Amino acid sequence: MKDNFLVIGGTGKTGRRVSENLSKSGHNVRIAGRKTNPAFDWEDPDTYDAVLKDMDRAYIVYYPDLAVPGSREAINILTEKALKAGLEKVVLLSGKGEKEAEACEQIVADSGLNYTIVRASWFNQNFSEGAFLDFVISGNVALPMPGAEIPFVDADDIAEVVAKVLVDDSYNGETVTVTGPRKMTFREAVETIAAEIGKEINYQPISIEEFKDGMKAAGLPDSYVWLFGYLFEEVLGNPDNQEVSHDVQKVLGREAMDFRDYVAKTLTTGVWNQDVPVR
Numbered sequence: 001m002k003d004n005f006l007v008i009g010g011t012g013k014t015g016r017r018v019s020e021n022l023s024k025s026g027h028n029v030r031i032a033g034r035k036t037n038p039a040f041d042w043e044d045p046d047t048y049d050a051v052l053k054d055m056d057r058a059y060i061v062y063y064p065d066l067a068v069p070g071s072r073e074a075i076n077i078l079t080e081k082a083l084k085a086g087l088e089k090v091v092l093l094s095g096k097g098e099k100e101a102e103a104c105e106q107i108v109a110d111s112g113l114n115y116t117i118v119r120a121s122w123f124n125q126n127f128s129e130g131a132f133l134d135f136v137i138s139g140n141v142a143l144p145m146p147g148a149e150i151p152f153v154d155a156d157d158i159a160e161v162v163a164k165v166l167v168d169d170s171y172n173g174e175t176v177t178v179t180g181p182r183k184m185t186f187r188e189a190v191e192t193i194a195a196e197i198g199k200e201i202n203y204q205p206i207s208i209e210e211f212k213d214g215m216k217a218a219g220l221p222d223s224y225v226w227l228f229g230y231l232f233e234e235v236l237g238n239p240d241n242q243e244v245s246h247d248v249q250k251v252l253g254r255e256a257m258d259f260r261d262y263v264a265k266t267l268t269t270g271v272w273n274q275d276v277p278v279r
């Protein structure tokens, strides 16, 4: 089957990899973001129709997070327009353990489109392509929730799962939960990276309030400060959210990538050898 795939958030951590997977399988891929042509902006529903036109299936990455105010309205409008545009199926990226995101999952489930929900644990790539990269480079990773055991998942695994369930209709109506093969604390994650890089990186446990104060001092918008507080408190604060799932194995027929293997492959990119970023 050769389909036209829309990848919303196609320049991001998972979307870029999903696009690569689909292209490699010979599919047509349209990447959508604020700088693409046609451009797509979640904050401007007038941009939705142009990217949906002539598409068969779509991977939906909401930004910054399905838990933020405004996400339900946006997902509702997008799915209504997708149905009208004749799309057959969508896959929504959601966050494992995010109660607030479930309302958006339900909107997709009720949309009339075929769908699969992919609920992901925290990504390995937060340390190399996301919010924690600067900390790793600076040699001091100050994060709250030192007792949380997190089944970090690799973005390569998420993307392979997404690409598979997008084309395979046997997953229609299902929620697939993707995690890594084991749980680890922030300290263990940082120590694993430090050992592989061969330099000292300190893990400093701080309170959620201290973390939020740091974000405010760095000039980040209030909505981001709220979001990180929510993610640390609600997602990492609930032990039920910290379970390992075996859905990567079920969907791909192989084990999910271990954090150690993520570190080894990331080391070869040189991303952790940059100078300390100047803010």
Ligand SMILES: NC(=O)c1ccc[n+]([C@@H]2O[C@H](COP(=O)([O-])OP(=O)(O)OC[C@H]3O[C@@H](n4cnc5c(N)ncnc54)[C@H](OP(=O)(O)O)[C@@H]3O)[C@@H](O)[C@H]2O)c1
Residues within 6 Å of the ligand: 008, 009, 010, 011, 012, 013, 014, 015, 032, 033, 034, 035, 040, 041, 042, 043, 061, 062, 063, 064, 065, 066, 093, 094, 095, 096, 120, 121, 122, 123, 126, 130
């Ligand atoms: N990081 C984690 O540990 C984690 C865990 C579970 C779930 N998630 C979920 O993952 C999602 C983020 O996915 P990701 O990490 O693959 O993406 P990402 O690396 O954060 O990249 C964001 C993508 O969204 C686009 N984007 C940003 N603002 C936009 C806007 N206003 N309108 C349209 N596009 C916009 C960006 O492109 P442009 O900037 O060019 O527009 C980019 O392609 C969030 O929904 C988050 O809740 C993350």
